[in-house]
Amino acid sequence: MKKIELIVLKLRDFKGIKSLDIQLDGGNAQIFGDNEVGKTTTFDAFLWLLFDKDSNNKKDFAIKTLNGDGSERHNLEHTVEGTFLVDGTAITLKKIYKEKWTKKRGQAVAEFTGHVVEHFVDEVPMSKKDFTAKVESIVDEEVFKLLTSPTYFNEQLKWQEKRKLLLEICGDISDEEVIASNTSLAKLNDLLNGKSLEDMKKIITSKKKHINEELEKIPVRIDEINKMLPETTVDVETIRQQVAKIEANIEELQEQKIRVKNGSSVLDKQRQLQDLEMKSSELKRTFEADSIQEINKLQVRVQEAQGNVQIIQSEIKHKENYKNSKEIELQQLSQDIQHIENQLVELRKEWAHHNNAQFEYEDKCECPSCKQELPQEQVEAARNEALAQFNEEKARKLSAVNEKGKSLAQEKERKVSRHNEVNNDLFSANMELDTTKNKLETAQKELAKYQDKLKQAQTSVPDVTATDEYKSINLQIETLQAEIEQLNEHASEAIAGIDEEIDKLNFERKECNSAIAQHANIEASKERIIELEDQQVKLAQEYEKLEQTTFLIEEFIRTKVNMLTDRINSKFKYARFKLFDTQVNGGLNEVCETTYKGVPYGTGLNNAAKINVGLDIINTLSAHFGIQAPIFVDNAEAVTKFIDVDTQLISLVVSEKDKQLRVEVEGQQPMLKEAI
Known part of the structure; x- marks a missing residue:
């Protein structure tokens, strides 16, 4: 302590x-x-x-x-x-x-x-x-405040903090201990299924809210469905028989329509027309066969020649790009070489400047501090040291200029070598470009030749329509087309009458199907009402189960709180603690309120009782923390x-x-x- x-x-x-x-x-x-x-x-x-x-x-x-x-x-x-x-x-x-x-x-x-x-x-x-x-x-600050003021625990701490501290003092009670102390709680573990009480309470609250919302909606939905149900009923079986009869009549009329449309005389003339059209096409194909074959050959030659021209043009473009790049590189190399030569000229001037530099020294024969004349050997030593430094610095500068000159000379040599290589490449590129342009000229002449031949072949194709045989066949085709058109006009009048009858029957069938669909909707609505009523019963049963689980949870909390209250109160001589409130609906609210002889600290105790209760709490806290x-x-x-x-x-x-x-x-x- x-x-x-x-x-x-x-x-x-x-x-x-x-x-x-x-x-x-x-x-x-x-x-x-x-x-x-x-x-x-x-x-x-x-x-x-x-x-x-x-x-x-x-x-x-x-x-x-x-x-x-x-x-x-x-x-x-x-x-x-x-x-x-x-x-x-x-x-x-x-x-x-x-x-x-x-x-x-x-x-x-x-x-x-x-x-x-x-x-x-x-x-x-x-x-x-x-x-x-x-x-x-x-x-610790918080512990010290608890131990030095009899009002701090009751007047400064929130109830959650007081409750937590009391549980630290007396130790919490496990769920297993609570369930074991009350046989009515035996089913609680199975209902929780591994979830905490707080989580289960949240789940139950959410589910009950959802069920209540659904239970409120179901009567409204049933009422809406009932209002939509028609008062009259239909004989749906009789209507289905009527629909079957209508569909049979429609099918008969469709077959009759086909028979009218496909009359035998029209069919014969249509077959004759097809034979004549085939004969006309065959005559034209045979008449133009030789000319067309020659045209096809020439078209192939033209396409080949066009392809050759495009390939050579692409090759020329590539070679021109290569030539341009070499010209640009050659120009840049020339500029670089000139720049290096300029630098070398400047370096030679710089070398000459450093090489011609002469040692200059002003002998200082007196001390700068005391103004006394310095010894001759000291003056000579200073002059020799200055001369050595001058020579060393001169040699260093000349060496630096030489090194830079060598580096620039090597760089110039590389640039000149590359200049010669690029110049040779450019010469070769010009030669190849001229050769390729000559190839292009030859290929273009070849293309022009075949294009002229193709044009001549296309203009020399014979005209089949000018022959007597083609004119005769075409006249027969026109005569048959006129006869078929006249026959179809008479059939159209009959078909129009049949279509009118079919439209009337389709309308009747639509009305009947609407009545059948309405009957199906009525039956579906009745089934939906039954489903909603069943759902209403199931939701009520589920709500009842949730209420039972809620009761068990509250009974668990009530039991645990009573056990905790007894354990906590046993640690104090005067102070007592209320750890839960019973709500109007029978539920429990967790709280932490100090009392003395049943009187709440915050509403009924006088100052003397508050102080002594606070001192009692300090005695227990002091023992718990091991501090006085x-x-x-x-x-x-x-x-x-x-x-x-x-x-x-x-x-x-x-x-x-x-x-x-x-x-x-x-x-x-x-x-x-x-x-x-």
Whole structure:
């Protein structure tokens, strides 16, 4: 068990308190004072020293001392220092909150630019990070607040945080333990099927919502279907027989129509017409056969000649592109060679300039500092050293020029060699291009020759239509076509009458089929109503099953909460905890509310009961975390008797007669402390 005791707490210019030293030496104490004298300020200072927050868990609270008009008093160091005994080892923590004044360049007066906080541990300055780490090594912030204020657990923590902390103290109860304690929950594992209670509750809620929506829609759908059903019924079997009779009549009329259209005289003349047309085509094909064959041969020759021309043209284009690229490369090489020659000329000038350079030296016979004449050997040594440096630098420059000249000469040699190669390539390319152009000229002449022959052959084809035989056959064809047209006109009148009868029968069949379709829709609607009614029953049954599962889950929660409540309450002497609320519909809501003798902490307890319940909670938390820390009890005048606690207790008591803070430590004489 780690034990933390407050030995002394010192305040300087903190929240209006100019100077205050509270010597506790680890003992229980009472701090008396009238309202606004500074009792709560001592607790604020204590927490700010450790965690940068006041007793209301706020960071942005006013630390600075104010003037009478409410303005801030400047140039003060707001200091809190506390000495603690941690498991018998003393440690002193100190923080100073002060203004930062900065004098900008060109200004005579410093300006206020913000605040800084200085941190000390045992008088050793530290960064905020190291200071915080030191405090955390003593105790965690949240744990310390829980252990130092009897109201923090009940008034600062959210109910979810309180519930979580209580479960950490007493340990959670497994689902298996809960189910084993109540035989009515035996089926729950099978219903959950591996899912958590929360997930199953969400699933059930979603399903019930969906079922309710469907159950609301089904009566509306049934009513809509009933409204659409016609009041009269039809004899569907009689209508089907009528449709069969109509279709038989239509089929008979279609056959009659074909017989009229395909009369025997028309068929004979159509066969004669086909024979004559075939005879005409055969005469034309035979008459033109030789000429057509010659034309086909010439067309093949023309296509071959055109292909040769295109191939040679493509070859010429390729060779011209190659020639152009060589000409461009040759021009670039010539420019490069000229540029290199220009560079070589400049290098020769540079070499001559460096080579002709003469050593110049001004003998300095006196010391530049004391102006005394230097020894002759020292002057000579300086001159020789300068000459050596001159010669070395001259040789280096000449060598650099030579190296660059060699490199450029080699580069020129490569460029000239490549220039000769490209020049030869260009000569060959021109020769090949001329040869290919000659080939193109020959191929074009060949193409023109065959094109002329083809044109002559096409104009010399004999005209079959001028022969007597062709004219005779064509006259017979025209006579037969006229006779067939006349016969078809008489058949069209008969066919039109048949089509009119067929249209009437099709309309009657359509009306009958509409009646049959309407009957089918009525039957389908009736079947749909039956389906919806069955669905309504199934959904109601499914909803009932979900309600049963919901009841089991709520019974499980109720059982677990009762077990948890008993286990948690057994850890406390006075405090009791309500962990769930029963809703109007019988469901359970998880909560965490502290009670004392059945009275809720937030609505019915007086201050004395709240403080003692808080102290009871601190006793349990202290044992759980293994830490004993000083407890600050504000408004302690409300309590006539505190419950027993095993740690240092500092009571802040309102006393109208005490216009200055008065500290009474057990076993010590009362002390008056200046607080304003």
